[in-house]
Amino acid sequence: MSKTYRVAILGATGAVGTELLELLESRNFPISELKLLASERSVGRALKFKGENLVVEPVSDRALENLDLVLASAGGSTSKKWAPVAVEKGAVVIDNSSAFRMNPEVPLIVPEVNPQAAASHQGIIANPNCTTILLAVAIWPLHQVKPIQRIIAATYQSASGAGAKAMAEVKTQAAAILQGQEPVAEVLPYPLAFNLFPHNTPMNNFGYCEEEMKMVNETRKIFGTQEIRISATCVRVPVLRAHSEAINLEFATPFSPDTAREILSHSPGVKLVEDWRANHFPMPIEATGRDEVLVGRIRQDISHPCGLELWLCGDQIRKGAALNAVQIAELLVEKNLLKSAQAYISQ
Template structure:
């Protein structure tokens, strides 16, 4: 583990970019050199990393020279424009956009679920969508014991899913309403303060939005099965940076809440949060800043003999994006073999 790596963050100034920077520092990722790449308009700014001010550089072909790992989080079109160039220069790109996720040659990885898939990359590894990652971490440990047949999910998605500007907008709108002023919506299509609305991504012919189809298609790819039937209703709520999900699962045979609780209590990346006396269960303000997906209210579904209900919250920027990407980078540098828990998990998933 004395080896260290040359890393670049593409989209360093965004909500996920700054979180990537923080995580590389606090997880002590073995860095030989760190480049912060962004668009021209951020050049001149700098960001703190381990006590130093690192300058923002403009993205260019040459910026990817002598880079081992690129953590890309600047949106799909930026990833499409630069990923192939970075790979050609010899880097591995861990991409947080949706650009390559469903490409059959690109592994789509949640380290707690399918770490082995990362090994089969051809230069690009895709980081799944936030809602998908959170659901995958909670559902996979159960699916491994008894295959899930069907998932009915309803999400409660925070403003951060639409970026730092949406988080600022919901605060501005809230402040306006409290002062008796009308809320102004510029980043999101409708006011989110004291309101909520279906996720505003493009709708397909069946009426499902892109966000919902990500939960359907990405989960199947990560779990390595097309057999799971999934439906989702994705809703944006006036919460700042953690997503919540109500998840109804159907199995072929009954799955007791007790057994599910025991399994999830010892599953990587999951923290069980359940106090039935005080009605204390996962809440987005408590998931904020946490690495784990908080899971609770595990109940046997009274409407289905083989059903199970789960409730979860997870930090959208952290495990839903930046942390998962850094964990993939850690898999790449074989930190996996020095980390007992991850090693056990890796073996178990084969």
């Protein structure tokens, strides 16, 4: 009989948490015991897993005992507080927050790109930011053939990036507007229905917001190079749960769109969506609920001899968060890396 694991989802009731639950079931992750943990607010709620009702428990020192794996998706401060506790108690934590991503001792992994980084984990593995994951999956196969020198990205990010409440808010706002009422913004800083705005994360002194700097820094860390120059403009749009990105790539020498197309047509995690005649390319509604990053509109940049333009869409909750985390967990199982730093020490 193959090995099974004691797993906890921290932040089980959130948009990503419920998707994690669904993915652990549908992908048949080898679980012996599953614990759902969340903040006090959600404690007592019951969620279905393989036909069984699991009741959400409060996160605590005790709740984190006797676990092999914790999938954390409850925000940065919760991760900062509880991930080290879980690791100390013997679990490996795959953390969906930004808390540990840039920590040099924490691997930041997109399984299609840098699975080898998992080997060096010391208990915590970070799951990258959604926009970064989608971008990395789509352009890594090209980077392998010819190093990318520069990326200019403009994003079209769905409400789901701000959580389930933001998704509900954009619908409530749309309903209000359709009835001639003023939309109310409580979760997001401005009305998002029939509107859009630059990503609402704090701006640094250079005028880039946190989300944009995540794309810059995380992409470099995942690709294992500081040489790629990256600029991004991140924008929230009134879409529910799939992000889109307009990507301009620059290489040292020309990169034929046909070659790029050929490469991406068999790259892991990528689905080419390009019907030039029907004007059918990746769209959020078609990326929603799918595992792959949809890529299309691959074309020679007419403003630069070594430039390539492409367009992508991916499910923000799925490959942008929950699926990537579960894929990391599967990678750990496959490579027999699902043991905590403690376990390594005691070996």
